Amino acid sequence: MTSNATEGHYLRGPKGRIFLLVRRPKHVVGVVLVIQPFAEEMNKCRAMVTKVALRLVESGYLVLLPDLYGTGDSGGDFVEADWSCWIDDLATVCAWSANAGNTVTGILAIRLGAALATAAVVAGKIPGIERTVFWQPVFDGNRHLSQFLRLRTAAAMMADNRAESVADLRGRLKNGEAIEVAGYRLGAALATDLDFVVSPSVLPDNLGSIHWIEVLRGVDSPMPAPSQKLIESRGGATRAVDVKKFTGESYWASTEILENM
Secondary structure, eight states, X not given: OOSXXXXXXXXXXXXXXXXXXXXXXXXXXXXXXXXXXXXXHHHHHXXXXXXXXXXXXXXXXXXXXXXXXXXXXXXXXXXXXXXXXXXXXXXXXXXXXXXXXXXXXXXXXXXXXXXXXXXXXXXTSSOOOOEEEEXXXXXXXXXXXXXXXXXHHHHHHHHHOOOOXXXXXXXXXXXXXXXXXXXXXXXXXXXXXXXXXXXXXXXXXXXXXXXEEEEESSTTOOOOHHHHHHHHTTOXXXXXXXXXXXXXXXXXXXXXXXXXX
């Protein structure tokens, strides 16, 4: 192979086929698995993720960008997705890559992808990780779900002044109803799963060395307290988390597509 290459593959996951985009350098020095954000945030971040992937390829990294089941070009509908299926999808991608002689050595996890990455690593689904990069990570699934549901309540108010609360939507989900949010049909199973996604008390050692990227509103803005607590949980100079702070906009929640690089 004389130049960088882009390949598309369909893998057989536990629920259905998984689309995997592979960006391959001329000479591989490592393999990075990209775990993207949840739902609409994934769309907001796609352009930025592509640029990062291309830079990684230029540095010699083979980059794996899977669409998890029910998302992107993978099989199924979003309403059929659940947390454990997504963890198994990541295991499928890693096994496929390892069988091809390219064992995953690093993770780039964005927003709620950080919680999914941590769960997969703790479950032993992604072994042998040397380095993990958390990009504006989210670990509180319950809170993240509420923020997602607010997209619907805000849209309803703007469209026809119809009052609809997050509590109402949560009640419908608990009763087994699927609801439409920002073009995504959210099922009760995934909503229940997210309610049980909580921040770990300590960042596990099997994430390898951890690099944490946080976008703040101002140069003097403090880190969010939960993030700071989790960063400090590792302790000790040899296990310390490398934190990079940047000033910028909330690219994952903006109306327009933004880039913070």
